[in-house]
Amino acid sequence: ETVMTQSPATLSVSPGERVTLSCRASQSVSSNLAWYQQKPGQSPRLLVYAASARATGIPARFSGSGSGTEFTLTISSLQSEDFAVYYCQQYNNWPPYTFGQGTKVEIK
Amino acid sequence: EVQLVESGGGVVQPGGSLRLLCAASGFTFDDYTMHWVRHAPGKSLEWVSLISWDGKSAYYGDFVRGRFTISRDNSKNSLYLQMNSLKIEDTALYYCAKDMGDYLYMDVWGKGTTVTVSS
Numbered sequence: 001e002t003v004m005t006q007s008p009a010t011l012s013v014s015p016g017e018r019v020t021l022s023c024r025a026s027q028s029v030s031s032n033l034a035w036y037q038q039k040p041g042q043s044p045r046l047l048v049y050a051a052s053a054r055a056t057g058i059p060a061r062f063s064g065s066g067s068g069t070e071f072t073l074t075i076s077s078l079q080s081e082d083f084a085v086y087y088c089q090q091y092n093n094w095p096p097y098t099f100g101q102g103t104k105v106e107i108k
Numbered sequence: 109e110v111q112l113v114e115s116g117g118g119v120v121q122p123g124g125s126l127r128l129l130c131a132a133s134g135f136t137f138d139d140y141t142m143h144w145v146r147h148a149p150g151k152s153l154e155w156v157s158l159i160s161w162d163g164k165s166a167y168y169g170d171f172v173r174g175r176f177t178i179s180r181d182n183s184k185n186s187l188y189l190q191m192n193s194l195k196i197e198d199t200a201l202y203y204c205a206k207d208m209g210d211y212l213y214m215d216v217w218g219k220g221t222t223v224t225v226s227s
Contacts, residue, residue: 001170034213036153043203043217044145044153055215087153091213095167097143097155 002027002093006086006100012108019075021103023088028068032092035064035073038102039084047086048073075105083107110134110216112204117221124194128221130187130204135216138162138182141207143214144189146200146223156202157189161210171197194225 003026013019023033031051036044046055048064051071061076075082088100116128130142144156157168157178166178177190187204201222205214 032212036214043219044214045217046213046215049208049213049215089153089213091211094211095155095158096169097158099153099155101152 001096002029002090002098004088004090004098004100006088006103008103009101010104010106012106013078014108015078015080017078019078019082019105021073021075021086021105023066023071023073023100025069025071025090027093029090029092031067032090033064033066033071034089034091035062036087036089037082037084038087044087078105110206112206112216112218114202114204114218114221117202117223119224119226120194121227122194122196122225124225125190125192126194126223128189128191128202128204128223130189130218132185132187132204132206135206137180137185141210141212142180142187143205143207144178144187145203145205145214145217146198147203147220148197148200151200154200158207158211159187191223194223196225196227199223199225 005024033051035048038044052064085102113131143158159166159178175193179188201220203220204218206216208215
């Protein structure tokens with residue numbers, strides 16, 4: 001099973017700041033990595049797929065990068081609606097599909 | 109509008125059974141692989157199962173161990189998850205999710221249905 005490890009677990013940030021979230025895979029997942037955003041009481045929302053492609057309707061302030069085992073999700077200028085939990089997920093080595101444990105972005 | 113609506117969750121005793129349903133609309137259901145993903149309190153998202161567009165291939169997380177069965181009825185635009193021999197650790201919010209194509213990522217998620225296993 002490919003283990004996905006996200007860091008940090010929690011990030012305290014002020015609106016307008018640049019945010020970088022990390023995701024590491026225990027073995028190569030090529031570029032088959034997605035990022036999801038989940039707000040309290042809501043279902044996950046696809047942000048990025050294929051490591052760096054933004055999903056439909058996702059603002060340009062969200063960007064993904066990386067390949068192999070190291071990946072990053074960057075929010076260039078955090079908006080109030082971006083406070084949420086972010087998950088990475090690999091879809092290269094399955095079954096099973098695996099998710100990271102999540103990074104919570106909270107207001108500083 | 110693409111929509112997935114789950115139902116069938118509830119409270120059940122350990123060892124009991126439940127059948128979850130996901131009603132799909134707004135897209136050509138039989139073109140896509142479908143998934144079940146769960147979210148237990150205080151834990152991360154956990155992939156449960158997937159089924160191919162034609163229902164001929166199904167895969168499960170290791171923790172299922174023959175207890176769950178995924179199925180679909182393309183004539184009814186419906187996805188199912190039959191859960192037997194439920195354990196306390198199966199307590200979670202269960203999401204139905206649409207695959208972007210075949211065995212890729214999940215691009216649309218339902219709101220989920222809650223399964224509580226408790227004595």
